[in-house]
Structure formats: structure tokens, C-alpha cells
Amino acid sequence: MRHVDTIIVGGGPAGSTCARHLIENGREVLVLDKAVFPRLKLCAGWITGKVMRDLAFTAEDYPHPIVKLDIRTHFFGLPLAFNWFPTPGPDYSIRRVEFDAWLLARSGAEVIEHEVKSVVREGERFVIDGAYSCRYLIGAGGTMCPVRRAIFPEGRMKSRQIVTLEREFEYPARDETCHLYFFRRGLVGYSWVVPKGNGFVNIGLGGKAKYFRKSGTKIHDHFRTFVDDLVREKRLDATTAADLQETGHPYFLYTVGGEVKRDNCFLIGDSAGLASVDLGEGIGPAVESALMAAREIMGTGEYRKQAISVLSLRGMVAHLMRRANRRHVAVG
Ligand SMILES: Cc1cc2nc3c(=O)[nH]c(=O)nc-3n(C[C@H](O)[C@H](O)[C@H](O)COP(=O)(O)OP(=O)(O)OC[C@H]3O[C@@H](n4cnc5c(N)ncnc54)[C@H](O)[C@@H]3O)c2cc1C
Incomplete structure (x- = not known):
């Protein structure tokens, strides 16, 4: 059996961001992903300026085409007369097939193609499929993450x-x-x-x-x-x-309850269900949670679910959404 300090299951934006931060700080990391990158990921590919700052790159550094978005909003089928979209901006689009492969390669992590099926706790270690063991385990396997299933078996808010x-x-x-x-x-x-x-x-x-x-x-x-x-x-x-042959994929919006860490195991990105409650933005929270989990492993910070951005919009719209959300939480 191979032992590694930290194993990350899933090499999407959450997994690669966490890997990069740990490796930059001298930690030993192994990423297991069932897919070979570049791989298809269903996503509109909208990213914010904040995501780019958190990932420390600019449109000029990015090695693939990136489009600065000119956004036209329509309500009930009618276009607004002016371009108005209340995110902090600027907003960009990338193709996930390129973006995710670039982030993973840039992390410098060793990546092994492996579909994780079983995760068990053995004393201080986590053992994966009887083949790998680690002290720290990161669940970054998206909505169907096997780490979530094994270590956090509680259901989600449908x-x-x-x-x-x-x-x-x-x-x-x-x-x-x-x-x-x-x-x-x-x-x-x-x-x-x-x-x-x-x-x-x-x-x-x-x-x-x-x-x-x-x-x-x-x-x-x-x-x-x-x-x-x-x-x-x-x-x-x-x-x-x-x-056109359309395909789909489910994911979960942020909820106040639900754990994201247990002993030395952390859930980040979609495995933790962190997408913003107004626009379903998932890449930003995946990156934020990945950085927080890495800092906790490094002993330089704490991973708190409450510290993740829950809204993508700002100003009056965000204020109304926050109020509606509070009411929803209070009722539900
Ligand atoms: C149609 C659609 C449109 C979206 N549009 C946007 C958008 O425009 N902007 C935005 O911010 N968010 C968007 N989202 C949400 C966003 O795509 C996700 O929140 C984001 O990809 C989460 O990143 P992640 O790294 O947590 O998971 P993922 O990107 O899903 O990566 C998970 C990785 O884990 C691997 N994996 C899974 N199971 C296993 C296993 N058993 N063993 C090993 N590896 C495994 C997968 O192969 C994958 O590489 C959209 C989502 C959908 C479905």
C-alpha cells in the first residue's frame, strides 16, 4: 500500500487549487481522479474577477482563449434596455475542458487515474481501495464524491x-x-x-x-x-x-447546516454543496473552500463553511436574496 501525507480525490478546480497550495508549501500530495485530463465538465464556464484573483492569474496569463463577458439580462422574456448585471465584475468565460486541465497541470501534483470506490478509516489513516493511505484526506470529487459518501453519510437538503x-x-x-x-x-x-x-x-x-x-x-x-x-x-x-444533444448534471446550493470537516478529512467544492444561492456559482466557492482547507492542513488558517461567499450578486439584489435566504433557513 502506498502512503502519502495528503490525498485529494478529484482534480477539478477545488482539488487542483488545494493541491497547488499544499505543494507550494512543501507538502506531499497525490490527486486521484477517475478521468484523464483534459476531461469534459458540464459548465457554462462563467468565472468572476475574484476567482481569477484567488487563483492568481490574469486574462493575459491564461494560456487558452478567455472572453470578457458583455452581459445582457432578460427578465420574464424581456431584455433590459441597458447592460446591467450586479456582480462585482468583470466577468469572463472559459472552457472547462481547457481550464481544469491547465489548473491541474499548474498545481504540480502527481495525478493518478483511479476511480475511488471505498474509503475507510484505520486508526489515524484513511485507506482508499486498499491501495492508498493518507493522513489528510480531501473530498473534491464533485456532487457524487465517494469521500462524502463514506465519511459524511448524512443526506443532503433536497x-x-x-x-x-x-x-x-x-x-x-x-x-x-x-x-x-x-x-x-x-x-x-x-x-x-x-x-x-x-x-x-x-x-x-x-x-x-x-x-x-x-x-x-x-x-x-x-x-x-x-x-x-x-x-x-x-x-x-x-x-x-x-x-443539439443536451446533457445535465446536478449540484447543490449552499446550506447553513452540514459539516465540511471531520477529523483530518475535508469536503471542498461541489462535494460539500457550496454553490452560491442566487446564481448557482460553483467555481468561486470551490476555490475558496480549497484554499481554506489547505490553510487548515498547513496550520495557517481554519476552514469554516460560514466564511464562504454565499451570494454572487451584490447591492440591492443581494440584500433581498440574503433576506429571503434567512427566512428560508428560519422556516426550513
Ligand atoms: C450545467 C452547469 C453549468 C454550470 N455553470 C457554472 C458557471 O458558469 N460558473 C460557475 O461558477 N459554476 C457553474 N457550475 C457549477 C460548477 O461547474 C461546479 O460548482 C464546479 O465544477 C465544482 O468544482 P469541483 O472541483 O468541486 O468539482 P468538479 O469540477 O465536478 O470535479 C470533480 C472531479 O472529481 C472526479 N471524480 C468524481 N468521482 C470520482 C471518483 N469516484 N474517483 C475519482 N475521481 C472522481 C471527477 O472526474 C472530476 O474531475 C455549473 C454546473 C453545471 C452542472
Whole structure:
């Protein structure tokens, strides 16, 4: 059996950020991921200026195409007359297939392709599939993280589950503007058209699973209607629209309760369910939690779930969301 000081299960933004910080501080780290990078990750690929600062890179340093987003917001199907999007900005888009592979390579971590199936506690150590053991274990395996299942078997709040559908494809005729549609055709959630570098575009939508359950509407029907609307608005041609094969992935919004560390085991990113409660931003909280967990292992800080940013919006909108969230927590 191979023993390592820290094993990180999952090499997405959470895992690679944690690995990079530990390695920079002289720690021994091994990343286990079931996929070989570059790998597909369903995501609109919107990142904020804060994410870039936390990851210590600029648009100029980034080795792949990156687009500074010009965002047009639509409410109930109507575009706002001016470009207004209350994030601290600037906002950018990247392609996850490139971004995640770059972050993981940049971390300097040894990465082994291995699908983790079992995690057990043996005294002071964690043993993975009888093949690897470690003193510190990081669960960064996303929504279905096996570390979460083994060490934090408590269920999650179903009311915070987000379901999504999307497609990313090359479409050189794409609109250069990023469009966000809130409450389009009754959808309690939002849809997007995000332009990416090299003529790619990402089209998708997401909403709370409980909305689809309660309303009796199907997410695939919402996606199809959305695509048909884009054809009507001449943002997409009919042949491309007919060939689109959308796929989805669930993840969880931040909740106040629920542990993210137990003994020397930490959950970060989607494995901890930390996406912002207003826009479902997951990359920022994945990076923040990864840095906090690494600092706790280094003995230079503490990983506290309450310290993670729970909102992506700011100003009046954020204030209203915070109030609604408090009420939700108080009631639920
Ligand atoms: C359709 C969609 C659109 C989104 N859009 C945005 C957006 O625009 N901006 C934003 O900020 N957030 C967005 N999110 C959320 C964001 O994608 C996630 O929050 C983010 O990827 C979390 O990063 P992570 O490192 O925790 O997990 P992941 O990126 O999911 O990485 C987990 C890694 O663990 C590996 N793994 C899983 N199981 C195992 C196993 N058993 N053994 C070994 N390895 C394993 C996987 O292969 C993967 O590489 C979106 C999500 C979806 C689904």
C-alpha cells in the first residue's frame, strides 16, 4: 500500500487549487481522479474577477482563449434596455475542458487515474481501495464524491438541489453578447447563452429540482423551448438547433447546516454543496473552500463553511436574496 501525507480525490478546480497550495508549501500530495485530463465538465464556464484573483492569474496569463463577458439580462422574456448585471465584475468565460486541465497541470501534483470506490478509516489513516493511505484526506470529487459518501453519510437538503441541461459547441456565427434569461416562460431558474473563445458557445438552463417536481414541467421541454426561441430570435440556426444533444448534471446550493470537516478529512467544492444561492456559482466557492482547507492542513488558517461567499450578486439584489435566504433557513 502506498502512503502519502495528503490525498485529494478529484482534480477539478477545488482539488487542483488545494493541491497547488499544499505543494507550494512543501507538502506531499497525490490527486486521484477517475478521468484523464483534459476531461469534459458540464459548465457554462462563467468565472468572476475574484476567482481569477484567488487563483492568481490574469486574462493575459491564461494560456487558452478567455472572453470578457458583455452581459445582457432578460427578465420574464424581456431584455433590459441597458447592460446591467450586479456582480462585482468583470466577468469572463472559459472552457472547462481547457481550464481544469491547465489548473491541474499548474498545481504540480502527481495525478493518478483511479476511480475511488471505498474509503475507510484505520486508526489515524484513511485507506482508499486498499491501495492508498493518507493522513489528510480531501473530498473534491464533485456532487457524487465517494469521500462524502463514506465519511459524511448524512443526506443532503433536497430542496437545495439544482438540475441543469446544457450543450457547448463550435458556432462561429454566435452572438458576442452573453445573454442571461431569468424566469423565462415560467422557469424558476435561469437560462444562458455564453460566448466562449475560438467560436464556441454554451447554451443551457438550470433550476431547483423541486421546481420541476412541483410544477410538473420537464427540464428537457424547457430546454427545447429555449432552443426554439433562440432560433426565432436568430441567435441559432435551425439545423444546429435540431442536432443539439443536451446533457445535465446536478449540484447543490449552499446550506447553513452540514459539516465540511471531520477529523483530518475535508469536503471542498461541489462535494460539500457550496454553490452560491442566487446564481448557482460553483467555481468561486470551490476555490475558496480549497484554499481554506489547505490553510487548515498547513496550520495557517481554519476552514469554516460560514466564511464562504454565499451570494454572487451584490447591492440591492443581494440584500433581498440574503433576506429571503434567512427566512428560508428560519422556516426550513
Ligand atoms: C450545467 C452547469 C453549468 C454550470 N455553470 C457554472 C458557471 O458558469 N460558473 C460557475 O461558477 N459554476 C457553474 N457550475 C457549477 C460548477 O461547474 C461546479 O460548482 C464546479 O465544477 C465544482 O468544482 P469541483 O472541483 O468541486 O468539482 P468538479 O469540477 O465536478 O470535479 C470533480 C472531479 O472529481 C472526479 N471524480 C468524481 N468521482 C470520482 C471518483 N469516484 N474517483 C475519482 N475521481 C472522481 C471527477 O472526474 C472530476 O474531475 C455549473 C454546473 C453545471 C452542472
